[in-house]
Amino acid sequence: xxxxxxxxxxxxxxxxxxxxxxxxxxxxxxxxxxxxxxxxxxxxxxxxxxxxxxxxxxxxxxxxxxxxxxxxxxxxxxxxxxxxxxxxxxxxxxxxxxxxxxxxxxxxxxxxxxxxxxxxxxxxxxxxxxxxxxxxxxxxxxxxxxxxxxxxxxxxxxxxxxxxxxxxxxxxxxxxxxxxxxxxxxxxxxxxxxxxxxxxxxxxxxxxxxxxxxxxxxxxxxxxxxxxxxxxxxxxxxxxxxxxxxxxxxxxxxxxxxxxxxxxxxxxxxxxxxxxxxxxxxxxxxxxxxxxxxxxxxxxxxxxxxxxxxxxxxxxxxxxxxxxxxxxxxxxxxxxxxxxxxxxxxxxxxxxxxxxxxxxxxxxxxxxxxxxx
Numbered sequence: 001x002x003x004x005x006x007x008x009x010x011x012x013x014x015x016x017x018x019x020x021x022x023x024x025x026x027x028x029x030x031x032x033x034x035x036x037x038x039x040x041x042x043x044x045x046x047x048x049x050x051x052x053x054x055x056x057x058x059x060x061x062x063x064x065x066x067x068x069x070x071x072x073x074x075x076x077x078x079x080x081x082x083x084x085x086x087x088x089x090x091x092x093x094x095x096x097x098x099x100x101x102x103x104x105x106x107x108x109x110x111x112x113x114x115x116x117x118x119x120x121x122x123x124x125x126x127x128x129x130x131x132x133x134x135x136x137x138x139x140x141x142x143x144x145x146x147x148x149x150x151x152x153x154x155x156x157x158x159x160x161x162x163x164x165x166x167x168x169x170x171x172x173x174x175x176x177x178x179x180x181x182x183x184x185x186x187x188x189x190x191x192x193x194x195x196x197x198x199x200x201x202x203x204x205x206x207x208x209x210x211x212x213x214x215x216x217x218x219x220x221x222x223x224x225x226x227x228x229x230x231x232x233x234x235x236x237x238x239x240x241x242x243x244x245x246x247x248x249x250x251x252x253x254x255x256x257x258x259x260x261x262x263x264x265x266x267x268x269x270x271x272x273x274x275x276x277x278x279x280x281x282x283x284x285x286x287x288x289x290x291x292x293x294x295x296x297x298x299x300x301x302x303x304x305x306x307x308x309x310x311x312x313x314x315x316x317x318x319x320x321x322x323x324x325x326x327x328x329x330x331x332x333x334x335x336x337x338x339x340x341x342x343x344x345x346x347x348x349x350x351x352x353x354x355x356x357x358x359x360x361x362x363x364x365x366x367x368x369x370x371x372x373x
Contacts, residue, residue, distance in 0.1 A: 002073075004060050004062060005060075006029075006069075006084070007089075007091065007098060008029040008080070009053055010091060010092050010098075011094050011097055011098030012097065012101070013097040013100045013153075014027040014029060014101040015104070015146065015149060017103070017145060025038050030103075032063075032065045033067065033068075033302070034049075034065035044152070045153065045154070068080075071327065072300075074329075075328075087159075094157050096153050096154030097158055100158065100161050101161075101164055102164060102174075102177065103119075104177075105142070105168075105173040105174065106119055106166045107141065107173075108122050108123070108165055108166040108199075109122050109167055109170065109199075110122055110235055112235050112236065112238075113306060114225070114267055114301045116303075119165065120165075124137065126352075143177060147177060150177075151184065161178075161181060161193070161194045162221075163178075165197055165198075167198060167202060178211050179214075189216060191216055193216060193217045193218070194215050195220070196219075198222055198223070199235060199243075200243040200247055201243055203246055203250060213255050215257065216257070217257055217258075220259075221263050222260060223263050224264060225265050225267070225270050226273060227276055230276070232360070233360035233361075234267075234269065236353055237353075247260075248284070251288055252289060259288055259292050260285070261297060262281055262295070262296045263297050263299070264298045265298075266298055267307060268311045268364075269306070269357065269360070269364070270361070271308075271311065271319065273361070278296055281296055305341060305342040306342065308332065309338050310338050311334075311339075311367070312370070315367040339371055343372070
């Protein structure tokens with residue numbers, strides 16, 4: 001039997017301030033599909049929900065909300081769980097987190113197809129301007145509340161921090177928290193890795209270099225789901241030419257303790273083109289300037305209308321001889337209702353954005369021909 005120990009279950013903390021009231025919600029992992037739990041500050045680390053899922057993991061069983069890692073591992077690929085296990089090893093009965101993921105500022109300049117208004121202020125503006133739906137209004141920043149929570153936690157075990165957006169390089173909120181962490185985390189300069197998730201549209205002001213240099217390592221997790229016209233479609237209204245220039249500028253100018261990882265989210269649109277980003281990295285962005293390898297990860301989108309449930313049998317046949325095919329569950333079957341709904345929603349947004357998915361992804365149009373007649 002495989003060892004299913006997960007460092008995120010025993011050592012992870014996802015701090016989330018997502019609703020308009022600014023109330024605190026927690027989870028153990030950003031990939032878990034379990035609802036974010038509203039919680040009082042005094043019960044964060046050993047709340048009953050965390051204790052329950054730790055017990056399940058101690059029995060070497062999968063939690064139902066950890067389906068993405070389970071599915072990826074069943075396909076023979078490296079999951080987030082395995083990546084964290086490689087980094088942290090097995091540690092139990094901790095008095096505080098090994099890793100904290102922060103989501104407290106939704107400020108963002110893009111309305112990516114795989115995203116939603118809860119994670120992007122630009123998505124909210126876009127929906128309002130086009131009168132598609134009443135946008136979910138959330139506080140863009142709860143930076144002071146995050147700092148208050150940090151001061152209640154035992155950070156002696158903390159090795160990794162991940163800033164999730166919004167766009168983390170916009171504004172000052174995430175830099176303010178980073179500065180606090182550099183002062184209150186024991187031996188941050190020797191043990192702490194701080195990650196920034198970014199869409200690549202922003203550069204870093206030199207005034208923040210001093211904060212970066214206070215940590216053992218800083219890693220920029222750059223979201224790239226395609227290149228050229230495919231990037232422009234999926235990461236609207238981002239511009240690939242500008243983003244690729246920004247990425248290379250970051251590589252050449254940031255302090256030497258900075259490394260990079262390209263995160264690629266696979267949806268029905270870019271699944272067919274899953275090799276393109278890897279090829280671009282190999283040719284243009286293989287290392288940082290001191291020869292540390294740029295890592296590349298792929299994950300399936302968590303979206304009702306852009307995932308594996310809206311690909312067709314013809315699409316599956318086209319990718320059947322690729323490793324990416326292994327990400328599909330063994331019981332996969334075509335879902336006509338969801339495919340029709342996806343095409344309707346896509347047409348609506350294409351018209352509003354002045355885009356055309358058939359132009360951006362011409363090779364996959366044939367796989368939807370039964371639904372386009």
